[in-house]
Amino acid sequence: MKTVAVVGAQWGDEGKGKVVDLLAADADVIVRFQGGNNAAHTLVVDDEKFILRLVPAGALHAGKVCVVGNGTVVDPIALMEEVDGLKRRGRLRDDSLLKLSYDAHMVMPYHRAIDHAREARAGSRAIGTTGFGIGPAYEDKMARTGLRFDDLTDFSAFKEKLERNIRDKNLYLKTLLKAKPVNGREILEQMSKVRTRLRRYLCDTAALLHEAVKAGRRILFEGAHGAMLDIDHGTYPYVTSSNCGACAIFGGAGIAPGELEAVLGISKAYTTRVGAGPFPTEIEGKLANMLREEGAEFGSATGRPRRIGWFDAVLARHAIRLNGMWGLALTKLDVLTGIDPLRIGTGYKMRAQSYAEIPPDRRLLAKVKPIYEEMPGWREDITQARSLSDLPANARRYLERIGELCGVRLAIVSVGASREATIVIENPFLA
Ligand code: GDP
Ligand code: IMO
Ligand code: MG
Numbered sequence: 001m002k003t004v005a006v007v008g009a010q011w012g013d014e015g016k017g018k019v020v021d022l023l024a025a026d027a028d029v030i031v032r033f034q035g036g037n038n039a040a041h042t043l044v045v046d047d048e049k050f051i052l053r054l055v056p057a058g059a060l061h062a063g064k065v066c067v068v069g070n071g072t073v074v075d076p077i078a079l080m081e082e083v084d085g086l087k088r089r090g091r092l093r094d095d096s097l098l099k100l101s102y103d104a105h106m107v108m109p110y111h112r113a114i115d116h117a118r119e120a121r122a123g124s125r126a127i128g129t130t131g132f133g134i135g136p137a138y139e140d141k142m143a144r145t146g147l148r149f150d151d152l153t154d155f156s157a158f159k160e161k162l163e164r165n166i167r168d169k170n171l172y173l174k175t176l177l178k179a180k181p182v183n184g185r186e187i188l189e190q191m192s193k194v195r196t197r198l199r200r201y202l203c204d205t206a207a208l209l210h211e212a213v214k215a216g217r218r219i220l221f222e223g224a225h226g227a228m229l230d231i232d233h234g235t236y237p238y239v240t241s242s243n244c245g246a247c248a249i250f251g252g253a254g255i256a257p258g259e260l261e262a263v264l265g266i267s268k269a270y271t272t273r274v275g276a277g278p279f280p281t282e283i284e285g286k287l288a289n290m291l292r293e294e295g296a297e298f299g300s301a302t303g304r305p306r307r308i309g310w311f312d313a314v315l316a317r318h319a320i321r322l323n324g325m326w327g328l329a330l331t332k333l334d335v336l337t338g339i340d341p342l343r344i345g346t347g348y349k350m351r352a353q354s355y356a357e358i359p360p361d362r363r364l365l366a367k368v369k370p371i372y373e374e375m376p377g378w379r380e381d382i383t384q385a386r387s388l389s390d391l392p393a394n395a396r397r398y399l400e401r402i403g404e405l406c407g408v409r410l411a412i413v414s415v416g417a418s419r420e421a422t423i424v425i426e427n428p429f430l431a
Contacts, residue, residue: 074149107137262326
């Protein structure tokens with residue numbers, strides 16, 4: 001297949017970055033199509049760790065075109081810093097390979113200020129956002145007051161719009177949120193620098209992708225966040241402000257629906273979540289701490305400890321259905337080594353009622369109790385496994401059971417953070 005999407009099947013941090021980096025070897029173009037620098041995708045290549053926030057995770061392979069599509073919200077300063085950081089480490093040398101959509105929206109300092117002030121005011125009702133201004137930036141996009149990169153082509157018109165926005169936002173910050181206003185002059189100076197730096201990357205990325213599809217080039221779409229953080233299909237309001245599934249590709253990258261051939265969902269062999277909101281299979285205490293330490297489950301974007309839980313087949317089925325997944329990549333199987341017994345959430349119950357799917361009244365997700373199935377664990381180190389037959393029988397049984405409960409092919413199993421620590425059962429680009 002030539003056009004493949006990688007999307008998160010849980011609450012983010014499933015290991016999308018690792019899988020995108022792996023598959024990027026077989027792709028020509030790698031595309032971010034939604035989200036912003038609330039994403040943090042970790043790549044471990046030749047013992048070096050990279051955390052990519054806005055730059056697509058194909059950037060560590062030489063010669064790949066990396067596209068930041070129109071559906072993203074981009075903090076221009078954060079993008080510049082990320083690009084500089086990669087260049088300092090000898091990556092992303094060729095500027096002509098990074099393409100930033102003219103139509104992408106900019107995240108401004110006032111978006112970050114609003115995000116922070118709202119979270120602080122919300123107290124115990126806070127969402128636990130990353131604080132990078134993502135929600136407020138998407139709000140402005142929908143309100144049609146946002147600034148896009150194409151605005152930079154006429155700087156005096158840009159300046160006028162920016163000044164108007166700063167006036168409005170400062171009024172909102174001061175009077176409603178009781179927060180400190182942002183400094184308009186400073187922002188204008190920053191934007192003038194940004195303009196010089198970022199103009200070289202600007203591109204009609206939808207037209208570029210159209211040409212790439214027509215020419216039969218292999219395109220890899222890199223989702224951010226995960227199905228349960230999706231603004232429509234996730235655990236609203238404890239979600240991010242974009243659609244996080246494959247559906248967002250058509251709006252956020254500009255290819256046509258029929259042009260996407262396969263969706264690969266990424267899920268951990270257990271579950272994690274950062275931020276507030278329901279989490280039916282959550283576990284706490286000693287076992288959760290063990291998994292958190294073993295799996296280094298601390299947010300790559302904010303350093304917050306991730307909440308930990310068992311694999312939840314109900315949520316996996318939800319994500320698979322919404323995305324029409326061709327296959328699933330299961331990551332961090334190695335982290336479960338030594339845990340016996342293992343549990344898989346297969347359904348939910350509440351009083352006499354049981355549920356095989358998420359209850360239609362989504363609010364019940366905070367009240368249901370999971371129905372678990374227990375499976376025997378394994379003790380052997382599996383980090384060197386490169387094929388299913390290298391795995392202990394109980395690890396294979398665990399994978400098979402997940403495949404059965406989810407009704408989807410297991411395409412990839414990841415047994416370590418590095419590119420090599422992977423069992424590729426079926427590569428979608430070669431299928
Ligand atoms: P993303 O946001 O979906 O790209 O995921 P993150 O990069 O935020 O979080 C996944 C974390 O798990 C990163 O630290 C990865 O390096 C790490 N990781 C990915 N796959 C594996 C795996 O199979 N085993 C282990 N131990 N770590 C992994
Ligand atoms: P990647 O792409 C994990 C969560 C935040 C918060 C909620 C809203 O690395 O998987 P936001 O700042 O987006 O308004 O925060 O969404 N969140 C993520 N959690 N991984 C992510 O991205 C996330 N992006 C947003 O923790 O609960
Ligand atoms: Mg992440």
